[in-house]
Amino acid sequence: GENVEQHPSTLSVQEGDSAVIKCTYSDSASNYFPWYKQELGKRPQLIIDIRSNVGEKKDQRIAVTLNKTAKHFSLHITETQPEDSAVYFCAASNSGAGSYQLTFGKGTKLSVIP
Amino acid sequence: NAGVTQTPKFQVLKTGQSMTLQCAQDMNHNSMYWYRQDPGMGLRLIYYSASEGTTDKGEVPNGYNVSRLNKREFSLRLESAAPSQTSVYFCASSALDRLIYGYTFGSGTRLTVV
Numbered sequence: 182g183e184n185v186e187q188h189p190s191t192l193s194v195q196e197g198d199s200a201v202i203k204c205t206y207s208d209s210a211s212n213y214f215p216w217y218k219q220e221l222g223k224r225p226q227l228i229i230d231i232r233s234n235v236g237e238k239k240d241q242r243i244a245v246t247l248n249k250t251a252k253h254f255s256l257h258i259t260e261t262q263p264e265d266s267a268v269y270f271c272a273a274s275n276s277g278a279g280s281y282q283l284t285f286g287k288g289t290k291l292s293v294i295p
Numbered sequence: 296n297a298g299v300t301q302t303p304k305f306q307v308l309k310t311g312q313s314m315t316l317q318c319a320q321d322m323n324h325n326s327m328y329w330y331r332q333d334p335g336m337g338l339r340l341i342y343y344s345a346s347e348g349t350t351d352k353g354e355v356p357n358g359y360n361v362s363r364l365n366k367r368e369f370s371l372r373l374e375s376a377a378p379s380q381t382s383v384y385f386c387a388s389s390a391l392d393r394l395i396y397g398y399t400f401g402s403g404t405r406l407t408v409v
Contacts, residue, residue, distance in 0.1 A: 215397060224400040270337060287337035
């Protein structure tokens with residue numbers, strides 16, 4: 182089955198700096214890569230996703246890049262703010278199997294220091 | 296429009312007791328999932344239901360059973376709870392439409408087995 186590795190497990194940045202979280206996946210058939218943000222005590226919420234036919238996607242301060250050849254994808258957050266502090270999860274899925282099971286990384290705890 | 300509703304939010308069980316976690320979605324999604332979240336382990340798939348009438352094991356199914364009662368409802372049962380099942384449980388749903396991949400998560404059930 183799919184295996185998703187996520188690094189780093191913790192990340193501290195100064196407010197205004199950029200943060201980068203990296204993930205690798207094992208199944209070359211995976212074609213959908215979402216990122217979820219989970220605030221303390223809350224449910225995970227989708228913040229951005231990318232499909233395998235796209236190399237980069239941006240949404241305001243958040244961007245995701247995908248390198249299919251190397252089987253890795255990254256989340257980039259620019260101009261970080263204290264409200265960006267949370268745990269971020271990457272995930273991978275092969276939508277061709279008829280269901281959309283997501284395999285998650287173990288998460289990155291991002292702390293933005295004011 | 297409530298999205299995905301889980302009950303209960305909190306539960307304490309004694310070892311050997313049984314209980315059922317309930318999940319219902321009102322988004323007309325075909326697929327539903329149960330994940331458990333443990334510190335440092337990310338989200339791990341217990342069982343999923345690709346569509347009404349089908350269920351399949353995920354990564355960590357031992358000690359659990361599920362029922363897809365109808366399109367809206369997907370329950371998770373612990374027949375004989377063990378301390379290793381202390382965790383936060385999330386139900387999620389997704390559309391089967393290939394254009395819509397994202398999961399919607401419920402608010403979670405925090406289960407403690409003593």
